[in-house]
Each structure stands twice: as structure tokens, then as C-alpha cells.
Amino acid sequence: MKEFDLISRYFSQQTAKRKDVVLGIGDDCALLAPAENQHIAVTTDTLVAGVHFPENTSPRAIGHKAVAVNLSDLAAVGAEPTWISLALTLPNVDQEWISEFSIGVFELCEYYNVQLVGGDTTQGPLSITITAQGIVPKSKFIRRSTAKAGDWLYVTGELGDAALALQNVQGKVGLAESVKGQVFEQLDYPKPRVLAGQALRDYATSAIDISDGLLADLAHICKASEVGAKVILENVPISAAMLETLGREKAIELAVSGGDDYELLFSVSEDNKVGMETALSNLGIPHTCIGQLNRQETITTVLDGEKVILNGQGFEHFAESVE
Amino acid sequence: MKEFDLISRYFSQQTAKRKDVVLGIGDDCALLAPAENQHIAVTTDTLVAGVHFPENTSPRAIGHKAVAVNLSDLAAVGAEPTWISLALTLPNVDQEWISEFSIGVFELCEYYNVQLVGGDTTQGPLSITITAQGIVPKSKFIRRSTAKAGDWLYVTGELGDAALALQNVQGKVGLAESVKGQVFEQLDYPKPRVLAGQALRDYATSAIDISDGLLADLAHICKASEVGAKVILENVPISAAMLETLGREKAIELAVSGGDDYELLFSVSEDNKVGMETALSNLGIPHTCIGQLNRQETITTVLDGEKVILNGQGFEHFAESVE
Numbered sequence: 001m002k003e004f005d006l007i008s009r010y011f012s013q014q015t016a017k018r019k020d021v022v023l024g025i026g027d028d029c030a031l032l033a034p035a036e037n038q039h040i041a042v043t044t045d046t047l048v049a050g051v052h053f054p055e056n057t058s059p060r061a062i063g064h065k066a067v068a069v070n071l072s073d074l075a076a077v078g079a080e081p082t083w084i085s086l087a088l089t090l091p092n093v094d095q096e097w098i099s100e101f102s103i104g105v106f107e108l109c110e111y112y113n114v115q116l117v118g119g120d121t122t123q124g125p126l127s128i129t130i131t132a133q134g135i136v137p138k139s140k141f142i143r144r145s146t147a148k149a150g151d152w153l154y155v156t157g158e159l160g161d162a163a164l165a166l167q168n169v170q171g172k173v174g175l176a177e178s179v180k181g182q183v184f185e186q187l188d189y190p191k192p193r194v195l196a197g198q199a200l201r202d203y204a205t206s207a208i209d210i211s212d213g214l215l216a217d218l219a220h221i222c223k224a225s226e227v228g229a230k231v232i233l234e235n236v237p238i239s240a241a242m243l244e245t246l247g248r249e250k251a252i253e254l255a256v257s258g259g260d261d262y263e264l265l266f267s268v269s270e271d272n273k274v275g276m277e278t279a280l281s282n283l284g285i286p287h288t289c290i291g292q293l294n295r296q297e298t299i300t301t302v303l304d305g306e307k308v309i310l311n312g313q314g315f316e317h318f319a320e321s322v323e
Numbered sequence: 324m325k326e327f328d329l330i331s332r333y334f335s336q337q338t339a340k341r342k343d344v345v346l347g348i349g350d351d352c353a354l355l356a357p358a359e360n361q362h363i364a365v366t367t368d369t370l371v372a373g374v375h376f377p378e379n380t381s382p383r384a385i386g387h388k389a390v391a392v393n394l395s396d397l398a399a400v401g402a403e404p405t406w407i408s409l410a411l412t413l414p415n416v417d418q419e420w421i422s423e424f425s426i427g428v429f430e431l432c433e434y435y436n437v438q439l440v441g442g443d444t445t446q447g448p449l450s451i452t453i454t455a456q457g458i459v460p461k462s463k464f465i466r467r468s469t470a471k472a473g474d475w476l477y478v479t480g481e482l483g484d485a486a487l488a489l490q491n492v493q494g495k496v497g498l499a500e501s502v503k504g505q506v507f508e509q510l511d512y513p514k515p516r517v518l519a520g521q522a523l524r525d526y527a528t529s530a531i532d533i534s535d536g537l538l539a540d541l542a543h544i545c546k547a548s549e550v551g552a553k554v555i556l557e558n559v560p561i562s563a564a565m566l567e568t569l570g571r572e573k574a575i576e577l578a579v580s581g582g583d584d585y586e587l588l589f590s591v592s593e594d595n596k597v598g599m600e601t602a603l604s605n606l607g608i609p610h611t612c613i614g615q616l617n618r619q620e621t622i623t624t625v626l627d628g629e630k631v632i633l634n635g636q637g638f639e640h641f642a643e644s645v646e
Binding site: 022023026027028029030031032033034036039040041042043044045046047048049050051052073074076077079083085086087089117118119120122123124125127129131133134136138141143144145207208209224 | 345346349350351352353354355356357359362363364365366367368369370371372373374375396397399400402406408409410412440441442443445446447448450452454456457459461464466467468530531532547
């Protein structure tokens with residue numbers, strides 16, 4: 001495989017040209033000159049065909065998603081995305097595929113002024129690894145481990161549409177034509193919450209992006225911060241499409257357990273609640289309070305005032321009410 | 324696959340703890356605080372099973388090589404390696420395999436004080452992508468594109484042993500037991516020329532690491548710098564094992580066309596020749612002058628005073644006869 005030809009042909013066409021890139025693609029390394037007073041955030045995510053996206057996903061969607069999942073990690077720490085490296089493993093050289101894929105990669109890069117600074121093209125089973133980097137002012141990095149009991153728990157956007165689309169691909173659920181477009185857009189072209197992440201630098205006590213599912217990712221925050229949480233399930237934001245397709249309980253179940261949302265889950269102290277809500281509202285970013293952190297060692301889920309447990313087949317209701 | 328368990332169990336055991344890593348593995352991103360007055364070099368390389376290493380390669384060797392090929396790219400630009408991100412795709416969770424692999428990764432990292440700052444573990448056909456970063460004083464980056472006609476051409480070490488080992492794996496050539504250890508060491512545990520690269524910052528006009536083969540990589544320098552080259556083939560350093568196994572002409576052919584050497588090919592001006600030779604000798608780094616750059620548009624190869632054309636893979640772009 002003529003990796004040099006491939007790279008030069010499709011991946012040199014980007015229009016993003018950052019001033020902090022001293023040398024881009026084409027040498028053994030790229031050379032970056034980050035501004036002083038900034039820290040660098042770095043993250044890596046791999047997408048494997050058949051594991052992270054259905055085999056028949058369009059190449060443009062694959063390119064978009066490979067960038068989006070990495071920018072979402074940068075958003076979760078409050079970083080401004082700046083550079084990516086792309087490792088692309090392809091079973092064969094399909095020029096149309098590569099062209100479409102590169103369009104998907106560059107759409108998001110150009111929107112956020114992120115420059116592709118290097119990569120490697122190899123032959124093998126289809127997979128994409130992107131390492132994304134961003135900059136964040138010193139001491140403004142949002143961690144998972146700094147949430148406090150008493151902080152309020154929020155999510156951006158609506159949860160579950162991507163998981164619903166995946167269930168449709170897997171033949172587990174039918175979808176009305178009227179909702180297909182919306183839920184597949186969420187699965188194939190997730191929008192990383194880049195601006196929300198940067199806005200939250202001044203307010204959030206912790207943040208994580210929801211890639212594994214709301215409750216799984218909340219567990220990461222709780223473990224890292226040594227706190228518990230109570231989640232009010234009826235407050236979890238779900239789309240009208242979800243509600244219509246699955247009914248209320250099943251929709252909530254998928255919204256809290258499905259992955260691939262790439263919304264942000266974050267905590268904010270009582271004192272910063274109003275400031276945060278104003279900041280996100282000014283940016284037009286939907287956000288919903290879904291619960292509160294506490295001093296317990298568990299995550300409690302409450303539906304209509306009753307404690308419930310998600311057991312794999314659905315919600316198990318407990319008669320005990322919660323305070 | 325419980326990627327979090329995997330990562331925390333094996334990849335948190337590293338001993339390298341750099342002061343410029345504000346936050347390491349465990350959050351959505353790592354956070355780096357590079358020193359001022361430094362630029363950052365970044366490179367990405369993927370190894371795919373069956374393509375970049377034989378399927379039966381030991382996991383320790385795979386881990387070593389995945390790091391080595393990336394540190395070699397950093398060496399080629401004169402950078403000091405600092406941080407790596409690891410994307411590991413595995414067909415299944417084989418704890419012994421992962422344990423051995425992580426030993427291979429960390430051996431080199433610890434030697435060079437390189438910290439693993441993040442990664443992703445996914446399920447799929449075996450492949451490893453590492454993004455490595457390093458630091459280099461501003462304006463001290465060695466490029467491919469800055470060689471000049473008249474500069475002398477050098478390589479570090481000896482070439483071809485790794486290619487010889489690969490030919491043995493492929494059943495193309497038999498190996499005496501007395502040389503097997505040495506040549507397989509070169510294939511499985513290549514030593515990136517990290518110190519040589521940093522020493523060359525003050526002397527080299529261009530550099531590249533020899534991963535595709537001497538003549539192919541020389542062609543990259545010539546193309547980027549718009550120069551030609553004359554290579555004196557009998558000066559190309561080859562091991563006694565190569566000479567003994569293949570005979571002189573076949574040994575030279577493999578040494579200039581085989582890949583996977585991870586030695587450095589570099590150019591130096593007449594004025595800096597003595598300084599460079601002294602610097603590398605003081606570090607105990609073997610280096611050999613193999614030719615000179617010129618104003619022509621081709622690479623000429625000379626053996627015993629006669630121009631010759633080799634039909635190896637490294638020569639595909641230069642099949643035309645030269646004057």
C-alpha cells in the first residue's frame with residue numbers, strides 16, 4: 001500500500017491551518033508550538049468496524065464519528081480542540097471510501113479549527129485510531145475526581161437516541177419513518193459538546209462525556225470523587241422520538257443504560273448553579289438537572305418517588321419510598 | 324471487554340512519572356504541562372498483526388517494537404521522547420499476553436523516561452497504534468527538507484539484519500544458529516536512536532529513520548530537499564552475520580532495500596562533519612559515511628566504482644538508467 005500517496009492525496013486537502021502548527025504532515029513528526037500559560041489535554045479513541053459502528057456505516061459517518069468521540073473527551077475536561085493524529089487501517093485501497101471518509105473527518109475539524117498533524121495508513125481490518133489534543137488554561141481543567149457531595153448533577157442535550165438507532169440496526173426495535181432520520185443522525189453524526197465543555201470550566205466541579213451510558217459514566221465520577229448520587233429518572237431528558245417508540249419506562253431505561261450519546265454529564269455546586277445555567281442558556285445549550293450527589297457509596301435511581309433498580313430486563317420497583 | 328479493568332491493572336504499573344504530566348491515565352484526557360521554550364513533536368504509528376510483525380511474535384517484542392518505531396520517528400527530528408498514548412485492539416482478553424506486552428512497552432518507556440498518559444483498549448483484530456510525543460528546543464527540529472547539495476550522507480549502526488530475520492521467518496533464507504539470535508534481536512527489539520537524534524540537532528541538515536529501507540527513505544529526503552544523491556554501496560554498513568549468510572552483493576542489496584532497521588539516515592555539511600563525528604563517537608554511536616548529496620534529480624548507486632541499478636523494492640521510483 002502506498003501510504004504516502006494516500007496521505008498526501010486526501011489528507012493534505014484540509015483547510016484548517018493553525019498558527020501553532022510549525023510543521024504539519026509530511027515529515028517524521030509534526031511540530032507544535034502551544035501558547036504559553038496553557039496546558040495540553042490529550043486523548044485517544046479507537047473505532048473498530050463491527051464493534052463501534054455497524055459494518056455498513058457510511059465512510060463519511062465513520063470519519064465524523066472518529067473525530068467526534070475524541071473531541072467529546074476533550075470537551076469533558078473543558079479543553080479547546082487543536083490537533084489530531086489519525087491512524088487508519090484499511091483492508092484495501094478504495095479511493096471513493098477514503099475520499100468520503102476524509103470529508104467526514106475534515107467537516108468537524110474545520111468547524112472547530114482542528115488541524116490534522118500526522119497519521120499512518122496501514123493495511124488490515126478496518127479500524128480508526130485518533131489521538132486528539134487540545135489546550136486549556138492552566139488550572140481550568142475539569143476532572144472526574146473533584147465532585148463534592150451536595151453538588152447538583154446535570155446532563156446536556158437528550159439521551160438515548162443513538163442507542164435506539166443501534167437497536168434498530170440490530171433488529172431489536174422497529175422505527176417509524178418519521179423518527180429514523182433523527183435517531184440515526186445521533187448515532188452516525190454525534191455532536192461533541194465542545195463549547196459546553198469550555199463554558200463549564202468556570203462552573204463544573206466534575207464532568208465526563210456519556211459514551212458508556214449515563215449510569216456507567218456517573219459511576220466513574222462517583223468512584224473517582226468518592227461520592228454517591230441520587231438520579232431522578234423522570235428528569236432524564238429523552239426525545240419525543242424515544243418516548244413515542246418505546247413508551248416511558250423503556251425509553252428511560254435505554255436513555256440511562258445505552259451509550260454513544262456524547263453528551264456531557266457534570267456536577268455543579270449550589271453556589272454556581274445559576275451562573276452555569278445562565279452561561280449554557282446564553283450559548284443555546286440544552287441542559288437538565290437530573291439529580292444530586294451525596295455522601296453514600298451507591299447510585300440510587302428514583303422513578304416517580306419510588307426507588308427502582310435497573311436489572312438488565314428493566315426497572316425493578318421497590319415499595320420503599322425515598323426521602 | 325472491561326477496558327477500564329485492563330488499563331488500570333497493567334498500564335498503571337509504570338514507574339515513569341514525569342513532572343510535566345499534571346494528570347495521567349484515568350480521566351477523559353491526560354493533562355500535560357510542557358516546558359516553555361520547547362516545541363512539541365508528535366508522531367503516530369500503527370502495527371498490524373501479520374503485516375508489521377509475524378503472527379507468532381512474542382507479546383513482549385510487539386510491545387517493545389510498537390514503542391520503538393515511534394521513538395525512532397522522534398529521534399529522526401531530534402526530539403526527546405516524553406509521552407505516549409496507546410490504542411490496543413485485541414481479539415480477546417488474554418491476561419498473560421497483556422502482561423507480557425505491557426512489559427515490552429514499559430521497558431523502553433522507563434529507559435527513556437517516557438510516560439504513558441492515556442489509551443484505549445478495544446476488541447478486534449490485533450493491532451497497536453501509539454502516538455508518541457517529544458520535546459525539542461525551538462528551532463532545533465531536524466527536517467527532511469533542509470538537506471543541501473554537497474552535504475555528506477551518513478547512517479548509524481548496521482543495516483539489514485531485521486530484513487534478514489524477516490526473510491528467515493518467510494522461509495526465503497536459512498540462518499545459522501550462531502547468527503539467529505542477533506538478527507532476530509534486530510527485528511523484534513529494534514533500538515531507536517534516541518540519543519543520536521538529539522546529538523544531531525546541532526549538526527545534521529536533514530534526517531529520517533530507516534523504516535522503509537535505506538534507498539526508499541533517502542528518496543524521501545531527496546524529494547523533500549530537492550537534491551540528488553550518490554551512494555557508495557560498499558560503504559553501507561552491514562553485519563558479519565549478513566555477509567556470512569548472503570554473500571557480499573546480496574547482503575548489500577538487502578541492506579539498502581530491506582526495511583525495519585530504525586537506524587538514522589542523515590546529512591551533514593562539510594563544515595560540521597568533524598563536529599558531528601566527534602559528538603557521535605563520544606556517545607559511542609556507530610556511524611558511517613555512505614555518500615554525498617548533489618544537484619541531480621536522481622539517486623545514483625555505485626559499487627566498486629561502477630554505477631549499478633538494483634531492482635529491489637527500494638528502487639521502484641528510480642528504474643530509469645542514470646548517466
